[in-house]
Amino acid sequence: MMHSKTKRNEVVSMNIIELKNVGYAYENKRKVLKAINLSLEEGKMYAILGSSGCGKTTLLSLMGGLDSPSDGQIFYEGKNIEKAGLSAHRKNNVAFIFQSYNLIDYLTPKENVALTSKLPPQPILERVGLTEEESRRNVLKLSGGQQQRVAIARALASDAKVILADEPTGNLDEDTAAEIANILKECAHQMNKCVVIVTHSNELAKQADEVLRLHRGEMKMLDRLNQSGRSGCYTEIVLQTYKAFNR
Amino acid sequence: MNLGTRAILYTARKWKKTLLLFCLLLSITTLVLSGLAISDAQEEQAEELRGTTGTSFTVSRNTATGGWGNGGNGSYSTQEYLTSDMMEKIVAVDGIEGYNASIRTILCLSDVNGQWLEQLEPTGHSMVDCQFYSYSCINSEYHSLFLSGALEMCDGEMLAPSFDNGIIISKEIADKHGLHVGDTIQAVNDPFSNDKTKELKIVGLFEVVADKTDERNNFNEASYYDYANNAFVSETTMKALLENYEDVGYASADFFVNDPEQLEGIIQQVQKITSINWNNFIITANDEVYERVSSSISDTGTLVTTLIVLITVVSMVLIILILSMSIRSRKKEMGILLAVGIEKPAVILQYTIETLLIAVAAFPLAYLSSKQVAGMLGTLFGKTAESVIVTTQHFTLVATLGAILLIAAVLISCIPAMRLKPKEILSQME
Ligand SMILES: Nc1ncnc2c1ncn2[C@@H]1O[C@H](COP(=O)(O)OP(=O)(O)OP(=O)(O)O)[C@@H](O)[C@H]1O
Numbered sequence: 001m002m003h004s005k006t007k008r009n010e011v012v013s014m015n016i017i018e019l020k021n022v023g024y025a026y027e028n029k030r031k032v033l034k035a036i037n038l039s040l041e042e043g044k045m046y047a048i049l050g051s052s053g054c055g056k057t058t059l060l061s062l063m064g065g066l067d068s069p070s071d072g073q074i075f076y077e078g079k080n081i082e083k084a085g086l087s088a089h090r091k092n093n094v095a096f097i098f099q100s101y102n103l104i105d106y107l108t109p110k111e112n113v114a115l116t117s118k119l120p121p122q123p124i125l126e127r128v129g130l131t132e133e134e135s136r137r138n139v140l141k142l143s144g145g146q147q148q149r150v151a152i153a154r155a156l157a158s159d160a161k162v163i164l165a166d167e168p169t170g171n172l173d174e175d176t177a178a179e180i181a182n183i184l185k186e187c188a189h190q191m192n193k194c195v196v197i198v199t200h201s202n203e204l205a206k207q208a209d210e211v212l213r214l215h216r217g218e219m220k221m222l223d224r225l226n227q228s229g230r231s232g233c234y235t236e237i238v239l240q241t242y243k244a245f246n247r
Numbered sequence: 248m249n250l251g252t253r254a255i256l257y258t259a260r261k262w263k264k265t266l267l268l269f270c271l272l273l274s275i276t277t278l279v280l281s282g283l284a285i286s287d288a289q290e291e292q293a294e295e296l297r298g299t300t301g302t303s304f305t306v307s308r309n310t311a312t313g314g315w316g317n318g319g320n321g322s323y324s325t326q327e328y329l330t331s332d333m334m335e336k337i338v339a340v341d342g343i344e345g346y347n348a349s350i351r352t353i354l355c356l357s358d359v360n361g362q363w364l365e366q367l368e369p370t371g372h373s374m375v376d377c378q379f380y381s382y383s384c385i386n387s388e389y390h391s392l393f394l395s396g397a398l399e400m401c402d403g404e405m406l407a408p409s410f411d412n413g414i415i416i417s418k419e420i421a422d423k424h425g426l427h428v429g430d431t432i433q434a435v436n437d438p439f440s441n442d443k444t445k446e447l448k449i450v451g452l453f454e455v456v457a458d459k460t461d462e463r464n465n466f467n468e469a470s471y472y473d474y475a476n477n478a479f480v481s482e483t484t485m486k487a488l489l490e491n492y493e494d495v496g497y498a499s500a501d502f503f504v505n506d507p508e509q510l511e512g513i514i515q516q517v518q519k520i521t522s523i524n525w526n527n528f529i530i531t532a533n534d535e536v537y538e539r540v541s542s543s544i545s546d547t548g549t550l551v552t553t554l555i556v557l558i559t560v561v562s563m564v565l566i567i568l569i570l571s572m573s574i575r576s577r578k579k580e581m582g583i584l585l586a587v588g589i590e591k592p593a594v595i596l597q598y599t600i601e602t603l604l605i606a607v608a609a610f611p612l613a614y615l616s617s618k619q620v621a622g623m624l625g626t627l628f629g630k631t632a633e634s635v636i637v638t639t640q641h642f643t644l645v646a647t648l649g650a651i652l653l654i655a656a657v658l659i660s661c662i663p664a665m666r667l668k669p670k671e672i673l674s675q676m677e
């Protein structure tokens with residue numbers, strides 16, 4: 001296992017996902033991602049910002065083992081995910097939340113949550129705010145926000161330590177988006193998961209412990225909050241840096 | 248959740264798709280099962296035909312190669328006749344079922360008291376009316392009039408080769424004179440000569456089956472005698488009645504084979520019999536009827552087979568199309584399942600189980616429904632409804648092959664999606 005240590009030699013946290021020089025190009029095309037190096041830790045929520053088409057979804061798919069990088073390697077708990085098997089990686093280590101919810105339409109919310117989990121689905125669904133009755137409906141008869149909650153519940157129910165969310169609030173109103181953001185944050189902080197969110201929303205990015213920006217295939221760290229300093233000044237820093245970057 | 252549960256839930260909740268596939272499978276399987284039953288009935292009919300068309304060959308004197316003599320009635324062939332000895336040698340060849348050769352004469356029949364019997368429609372001249380057109384038979388069963396179906400036994404039995412002092416007359420003549428099977432009558436060849444009169448027991452009665460109103464069918468063309476005025480006696484009886492005349496043998500004899508397909512081979516075997524001088528005899532095959540009927544039957548057979556193959560192929564294409572459309576529409580689901588770490592083989596297995604679940608319901612039902620419709624469909628191909636039977640063997644065959652074909656269809660339908668990476672599946676649907 002890879003441990004990052006402070007100068008005082010105490011274990012602070014663990015890099016659960018590491019990307020080393022990851023590059024990706026779609027067939028016969030320019031490189032979407034160029035030599036990305038990234039270390040993500042458990043217990044934190046990350047936001048990845050970037051203009052449309054810059055490769056955010058691609059990066060997330062690589063981390064989640066939906067595809068393999070053209071160059072470089074991706075490690076999960078120190079092991080190359082390709083050597084261990086991408087299918088096993090998807091099954092055991094990561095859980096996806098998509099912008100378009102991606103629920104199975106012939107299954108109820110309960111059954112969607114139980115798809116890969118042996119945990120009783122109802123308490124988890126209740127935790128993300130679905131009633132018992134809603135949990136038994138056909139998923140297509142739920143509102144977008146409710147469907148996204150089901151998708152989150154499905155991610156929570158799995159044992160995966162990494163949750164990869166691609167614009168999870170893209171289709172939702174502000175209030176619901178804020179609630180979803182809270183749930184995801186809780187996931188990271190209370191359940192000690194590593195939550196990675198791709199988003200265009202500054203509101204959502206503000207909730208993150210770290211904000212990363214993908215630009216022209218390269219990754220820039222915008223902000224890192226220390227353990228004690230999760231505070232209001234965060235917003236300002238983000239906005240300033242964000243503006244500076246966009247210039 | 249395991250893939251079996253997912254398969255059941257999908258089948259139950261997407262019931263419209265399930266119903267469509269179910270109906271399709273039900274009708275196709277019913278058609279194929281019926282087709283198989285018809286094709287079997289076909290085979291049976293063909294087999295029956297082989298046994299009943301009475302295919303035979305005739306051995307006759309070759310008058311072209313014999314010399315000619317002159318007598319009171321003009322010239323006659325001096326070619327040798329067929330003897331009993333020769334006929335026995337021929338009948339010993341494998342595959343010959345029986346044979347017959349006849350001597351025709353006109354016998355005068357009377358009751359035990361010497362009272363002449365009368366023809367069906369008497370002329371009033373007792374010495375004409377008592378004349379009955381008679382055949383001797385080695386085996387009356389093989390007499391052409393019985394084989395062709397013009398006459399049919401309605402009482403008593405046929406004249407076997409061993410039978411002596413027996414006669415078969417028509418039921419009409421028997422009724423006319425109050426005679427029955429077991430009664431005795433008398434027969435003489437020429438009452439005005441010193442020909443012997445013999446007492447003969449009536450062993451059987453025949454009916455004229457040929458249409459009564461059809462003159463041509465009702466009369467013996469060779470003699471213009473009404474078939475009802477025909478009589479049949481055994482070979483030994485005839486020889487005894489004709490003992491004043493020279494026994495020359497037979498001009499021709501008919502030999503009957505079990506299997507019409509073998510006719511040619513049997514004739515070749517017969518021609519190898521060296522004790523018979525084949526320069527003096529001609530062999531003619533009588534298999535036009537079989538050839539004609541069997542070629543029409545094999546035409547229907549080809550038609551049925553073609554139809555079964557066509558139905559199966561067309562329906563397989565249809566099912567593959569429907570399944571591929573259905574699986575294409577399930578790309579999103581496939582992407583999600585892969586994204587949550589379910590492996591491709593498990594997804595394919597789920598789709599296979601869904602299809603087989605429907606088949607498990609459709610196949611047995613098709614078995615029952617084909618039992619209802621097969622007979623009806625069979626009549627379209629000239630089969631009687633009763634002869635078209637859907638058996639459990641048909642069902643096992645169709646169910647096994649059907650299951651294999653369905654699995655193949657699912658696999659084929661899955662190929663395009665299965666070649667993609669999960670990312671590609673997910674990005675394609677967005
Ligand atoms: N299947 C594909 N084949 C070829 N090029 C692709 C494919 N998918 C994406 N791309 C290209 O790769 C680049 C990155 O795409 P990606 O979906 O990762 O962007 P993104 O950052 O998620 O954008 P958005 O914010 O709009 O979702 C884009 O230029 C896109 O056109």
Ligand SMILES: [Mg+2]
Nearest residue numbers: 056057058166
């Ligand atoms: Mg995207």
